[in-house]
Amino acid sequence: MLEIRVHGRGGAGVKSCAEIFGKAAFLSGFKTQDFSLYGAERRGAPLVSFVRIDKEPILERGYVTRPDIIIVLDDSLDFKHMLNGSTEHTLVLINTSRRDKLKLKNSKNFICVDATSIALETIGKPIPNTVMLGLLVKRLKDKITLENLEKAIEEKLEKYPEKVIQANKQAAKIGYGRFI
Amino acid sequence: MFNILGLQEGEEMKKLMDGNEAGAWAARLADVKVFPNFPVTPQTELIETLAQWKADGLFKGDFLDVESEHSVMSAAVASEATGVRTFTATSSQGLLLMHEILYIASGMRLPVVMINVSRGLSAPITLWSDHNDILDQRDSGWMIFFTENNQEVIDLTLQAFKISENHKVLLPCIVNLDGFILSYTKEPVEAPNQKQVDKFLPKYKPLTYLDPKKPMNLGVPVMEGYMEFRLQQQAAMENAREVIKKTFKEWEKKFGRKYDVIERFMMDDAVIALVSVGAMTSTAKAAVVEARKKGIKAGLVKIIVYRPFPFKELEDALNDVVGIGVCDQNLAPGYGGILYHDIRSLMYGYKRVINDYILGLGGQQAPKEKYVEIIEDLLECTGKGESGKVKYIVD
Numbered sequence: 323m324l325e326i327r328v329h330g331r332g333g334a335g336v337k338s339c340a341e342i343f344g345k346a347a348f349l350s351g352f353k354t355q356d357f358s359l360y361g362a363e364r365r366g367a368p369l370v371s372f373v374r375i376d377k378e379p380i381l382e383r384g385y386v387t388r389p390d391i392i393i394v395l396d397d398s399l400d401f402k403h404m405l406n407g408s409t410e411h412t413l414v415l416i417n418t419s420r421r422d423k424l425k426l427k428n429s430k431n432f433i434c435v436d437a438t439s440i441a442l443e444t445i446g447k448p449i450p451n452t453v454m455l456g457l458l459v460k461r462l463k464d465k466i467t468l469e470n471l472e473k474a475i476e477e478k479l480e481k482y483p484e485k486v487i488q489a490n491k492q493a494a495k496i497g498y499g500r501f502i
Numbered sequence: 503m504f505n506i507l508g509l510q511e512g513e514e515m516k517k518l519m520d521g522n523e524a525g526a527w528a529a530r531l532a533d534v535k536v537f538p539n540f541p542v543t544p545q546t547e548l549i550e551t552l553a554q555w556k557a558d559g560l561f562k563g564d565f566l567d568v569e570s571e572h573s574v575m576s577a578a579v580a581s582e583a584t585g586v587r588t589f590t591a592t593s594s595q596g597l598l599l600m601h602e603i604l605y606i607a608s609g610m611r612l613p614v615v616m617i618n619v620s621r622g623l624s625a626p627i628t629l630w631s632d633h634n635d636i637l638d639q640r641d642s643g644w645m646i647f648f649t650e651n652n653q654e655v656i657d658l659t660l661q662a663f664k665i666s667e668n669h670k671v672l673l674p675c676i677v678n679l680d681g682f683i684l685s686y687t688k689e690p691v692e693a694p695n696q697k698q699v700d701k702f703l704p705k706y707k708p709l710t711y712l713d714p715k716k717p718m719n720l721g722v723p724v725m726e727g728y729m730e731f732r733l734q735q736q737a738a739m740e741n742a743r744e745v746i747k748k749t750f751k752e753w754e755k756k757f758g759r760k761y762d763v764i765e766r767f768m769m770d771d772a773v774i775a776l777v778s779v780g781a782m783t784s785t786a787k788a789a790v791v792e793a794r795k796k797g798i799k800a801g802l803v804k805i806i807v808y809r810p811f812p813f814k815e816l817e818d819a820l821n822d823v824v825g826i827g828v829c830d831q832n833l834a835p836g837y838g839g840i841l842y843h844d845i846r847s848l849m850y851g852y853k854r855v856i857n858d859y860i861l862g863l864g865g866q867q868a869p870k871e872k873y874v875e876i877i878e879d880l881l882e883c884t885g886k887g888e889s890g891k892v893k894y895i896v897d
Contacts, residue, residue, distance in 0.1 A: 341688060341698070345517060345518060346690055348518055348690060353689075353690060354518065354688075354690065355522075355687055355688070355689045356518075356687065356688050356689075357680075357682065357686050357687035357688065358686055359630075359682060360628060361629060362543070362627070380689075380784075381784050381785065381787045381788035381791065382784065382785050382788045382869070383687070383781055383782070383784045383785050384683055384782075384785060384867050384868070384869065384871050385685055385867040385869065385879065387867075387869045387871075
């Protein structure tokens with residue numbers, strides 16, 4: 323089983339990030355489970371989402387305490403909290419433009435990308451989730467394809483104008499190309 | 503959320519659905535005629551989904567937005583009394599505000615079906631799940647079904663209509679799903695197609711109904727006859743046992759998914775067992791699998807139908823084990839876990855170690871590791887013969 327945790331603030335696409343990845347995994351033949359935890363507040367408030375994917379039926383529910391992958395959409399949140407439960411094997415994808423200032427220890431598995439800037443260029447809004455998903459899918463290339471990620475983006479955003487869908491797909495592609 | 507609008511009539515689908523969406527699908531497929539409602543987190547998206555479908559012409563029932571949950575249930579009673587299929591959904595404080603009218607629905611023998619999205623009660627305020635809201639209604643004369651996943655939400659809600667509307671039963675039914683942990687969790691769900699559902703659940707035929715041409719009164723003062731009416735409710739609950747089993751069998755035959763009033767998980771050679779309800783059962787099952795790897799012969803019994811209470815089935819299942827650990831995601835202050843006392847009373851006369859594990863109040867997270875600890879603790883207590891322990895599992 324692969325367990326993923328997404329941290330960010332309400333309005334930055336945290337929930338959608340988990341949902342789109344869940345869809346992409348589902349389309350790639352996985353059993354999936356994605357959900358979000360939040361309080362009564364909405365935009366700007368800390369929010370955490372989870373995805374579990376497996377070839378076998380998934381039994382566990384609730385908070386992901388031992389994440390295989392952590393996606394940080396907002397670098398202004400508390401890193402101690404966001405990295406909770408991570409080990410040296412946990413892959414951490416961070417959206418940041420100030421890597422040096424973050425003072426991250428154990429940074430071998432930390433991959434930093436300025437996804438907000440890419441999102442502003444492509445989508446025109448500071449919503450970095452599809453960029454980060456492109457990055458993640460590149461890492462999981464044998465399991466979940468970029469095509470299925472694009473299909474998931476189309477499905478999730480189907481109520482939006484074609485322009486928005488294309489921009490998000492473009493953002494995902496750029497993220498996909500950024501993986502080092 | 504609404505990307506399923508493209509579904510053609512008669513088409514089957516397997517797609518990602520959260521608990522609210524699964525509940526909305528059940529109402530749509532059941533061709534509900536009246537849907538009185540009031541939004542409350544974490545049930546709101548169920549209402550939003552049906553509202554969107556109503557706007558798009560896909561949900562044919564009357565969408566009745568009233569001013570409170572007390573009015574929701576009053577409207578549900580009135581509409582069901584005129585002989586039309588009625589459905590609603592609520593959560594937590596909303597369910598408590600309905601409390602008074604719940605007894606009226608069951609007393610008038612009106613087969614309303616309702617989904618409750620469990621959420622801990624105020625104060626203090628939480629939005630996350632525990633079972634105090636639903637267990638507060640356990641004596642209201644409603645049948646109560648617990649669901650573990652979103653597939654069970656859609657399947658059990660559709661079956662609830664058929665069971666409730668059976669003329670031997672005529673009792674309302676609450677299908678319970680956990681807030682967030684099911685209501686906001688998307689997972690693969692198979693929705694049956696409309697034609698199949700129409701065959702399984704034909705148009706509702708009321709035994710009697712309010713009709714201006716044949717004036718009649720419902721719920722009148724009876725004074726001396728009161729007890730007879732109450733005993734009829736009890737008899738109807740007893741009848742429901744057989745109707746539930748029959749309906750579950752028919753569902754299995756038509757849709758291939760098997761249901762029973764309880765579920766036995768790895769119970770064949772189990773020495774100790776957990777008893778659980780609702781979504782947390784999934785994590786408890788994962789812990790049972792983990793414990794088995796460590797050589798502990800653990801099992802789990804899940805209660806699906808809580809009212810009518812499955813005395814015989816539970817007794818049969820738990821008779822086989824030496825130690826029983828009841829997982830209570832609820833707390834009756836000054837009393838303890840509610841399910842624990844149910845099980846203690848059920849197993850009276852058997853020499854069993856029965857302990858209570860109170861956890862997950864207000865959605866506090868109980869990961870697999872916690873359940874493994876519970877199983878290990880239960881095994882130790884069983885070895886020492888320590889029974890009657892109440893343990894609070896806190897972070």
